[in-house]
Amino acid sequence: VYELRRDLKGKMNTVPMEYFDTHSNGDVMSRAVNDMDNISNTLQQSLTQLVTSIVTFFGVLYMMLTISWQLTLVAVATVPLSLIVVGIVAPKSQRFFASQQKSLGLLNNQIEETYSGHVVVKSFNREAASIETFEKENEVLFKSSWKAQFISGLIMPLMNFIKNLGYIFVAVLGGIMVANKSMTLGNVQAFLQYTNQFSQPITQLANLMNTIQSTVASAERVFEVLDEKDMDNSPSGIEPIPNSPYKISFDHVQFGYGEGTDDLLMKDFNLDVKEGQMVAIVGPTGAGKSTLINLLERFYDVKGGSIKFNGTDTRDFSREELRSHFAMVLQDTWLFNGSIYDNIKYGNEKKEADDFVVEAAVAAHVDDFVRKLPHGYDTILNEDASNISQGQRQLITIARAFLVDPEVLILDEATSSVDTRTEVLIQKAMRKLLQGRTSFVVAHRLSTIRDADNIIVMDKGSVVETGTHDELMEKAGFYADLYNSQFSEESVS
Ligand SMILES: Nc1ncnc2c1ncn2[C@@H]1O[C@H](COP(=O)(O)OP(=O)(O)OP(=O)(O)O)[C@@H](O)[C@H]1O
Ligand SMILES: [Mg+2]
The missing domain is CATH 1.20.1560.10 (ABC transporter type 1, transmembrane domain)
Known part of the structure; x- marks a missing residue:
């Protein structure tokens, strides 16, 4: 047994x-x-x-x-x-x-x-x-x-x-x-x-x-x-591209959650991201933003095409190796029963990381509210962490990802429960902390991702527009509509 x-x-x-x-x-x-x-x-x-x-x-x-x-x-x-x-x-x-x-x-x-x-x-x-x-x-x-x-x-x-x-x-x-x-x-x-x-x-x-x-x-x-089938570990058979100019590239990716290749969500998805870019992904609910991130970390495998990391197909890395390059913060927060300190430390088990826990907490604006708690960083979070607010839980998960100091940071609506001002401050801290690092930020509040290097607008599993905020606004297309609708009443009614 x-x-x-x-x-x-x-x-x-x-x-x-x-x-x-x-x-x-x-x-x-x-x-x-x-x-x-x-x-x-x-x-x-x-x-x-x-x-x-x-x-x-x-x-x-x-x-x-x-x-x-x-x-x-x-x-x-x-x-x-x-x-x-x-x-x-x-x-x-x-x-x-x-x-x-x-x-x-x-x-x-x-x-x-x-x-x-x-x-x-x-x-x-x-x-x-x-x-x-x-x-x-x-x-x-x-x-x-x-x-x-x-x-x-x-x-x-x-x-x-x-x-x-x-x-x-x-x-x-x-x-x-x-x-x-x-x-x-x-x-x-x-x-x-x-x-x-x-x-x-x-x-x-x-x-x-x-x-x-x-x-x-x-x-x-x-x-x-x-007896369940294990994850597929077979190599992709795709030649790596030496000295690829892109950190991450999606090459004619096909993907759907169902069996087989009918009813695909992504029919032909292409995206290239250079090292050090901050990429914002926006689009309506159900557009496939979280799916994109699931594919990137290989939670699911593509049904066609290829996703390359530094020029090598992600299927040619072991999952552990691939994921060691990423840190991500998800829509759903997951904190375990333990102190706030331990929850932040979870991201990086190394001894050296001890000194940076508070630094990461400051950058993620966790420090502000933790200092006001009677037990500070030793406060024990209960199972569903209901003794702190939803936004505070999100901040802790962000501090956890900051501590990893990853090559690629992924935030999937990680700040959706945080007030807009703190959200902007966190993004600023992130830029400083992750200088030269690549990051993906999924956000519904478009005001917070205005300075992203590249904004990917998704709808129904494909990219409909890309560009910087100014370029996209000038185009007056899907993004401009989405953006304006967040500020004016008329476009909603
Ligand atoms: N695990 C899953 N199994 C089956 N279908 C899924 C699964 N996850 C997502 N989907 C479907 O894939 C589509 C895209 O979902 P996805 O989570 O990528 O949307 P999203 O753009 O992240 O939306 P949101 O803004 O609400 O987070 C949706 O239509 C959803 O129904
Ligand atoms: Mg999502």
Whole structure:
């Protein structure tokens, strides 16, 4: 189980991003925790039980045979009877155990969902409805658990009944033998004790069969994950361009999230970025801006064309190597349970980086508010970091990326929750900090990216315009429309 856990954790790092898109967190988590636990319990408890039962069964059988083979025959005659009872009852309870596990999963999911979204539930006055759904599912769980327990509970008394039948026959036959003087009273008494013990291992084995069945089901769920296809690591077969003038270039890139090549989001995407440029990417929601960044870091692989980093196709780097050149800050902030200091330090594990944590924090305007906190940098952020504001969370993730001091910095709407003034200040700090470094900035507030070297305007997965702010405004095209609409009411109405 130790190794299985390690393999599963390792597997999570080698499956392609599509796996996470198509499997719910709850499902994967339940496989990694519940199913793994199930396997571990069976191996730890049931295996020893199995050995004990088998040893007891044969041990008792041997002892009975040494006393009297006739009486042993009588006792053994009850075995097929027990097997029939178990064979009929166990599969029935097994069915209800399975539906109990399933309802339990659904119930967990419902609790998790409403618990993490409790503010939304309250604000839409859905408390009553959510309790109602809960009660329905709880009811289903109750019913199936009740049935499973009741039916499996029948096994014990039934087995006892059969055992007692055997006991009576042995007692009667033993009594006759004592009367005939063919056996001593002491031996009959000893034999009766063995008869009592004899049925125990059979019941245990029958129960074990159930446990083993459910464990096999769990193991199947775990192995299903382990058998998932790994990320594609084959080289591109595209010749590198020596001394490429471009830091990054997208060359006739085709990409879509679906299977195959139909329904592509990017049909023929081209973009060249020189070293040291600050490139702003703008465009309406769903235009493909985040997709562009996903491709750049190779979270997804292109379906056609090529993306080159310093002239070499990104598929010819290992993912670790490629990503070591980038630092990125995403739309969704991710902070872990730990101090603010540790959260910033996460970007760069090296010892030398210790001295620059505060510097990065100052540049990202984290320092201002951290100093006002009673515990400063040692403030512990809770799991969803709800003890600081959304904008402050974004600033911390920016400080984290600054600390990496990467060749290429990517900000995907990293400042969307920060006020416009701070946003502009951060961009200024970034320019200073990343002099000569390449950066990609995705932003919806166009006022903040006015001084970008190159503005890429995207729509429906392709570039519709490129140029500096002034050039694009002069063109009076898509960008100018977008820009003006952020300042005037008329163009919206
Ligand atoms: N993981 C995914 N699986 C399937 N489709 C996706 C996935 N991510 C994005 N898409 C689709 O790709 C298109 C582009 O999405 P993308 O996230 O690149 O937009 P965006 O320009 O970043 O938008 P926004 O400004 O809202 O962040 C959208 O139509 C979206 O539905
Ligand atoms: Mg996006």
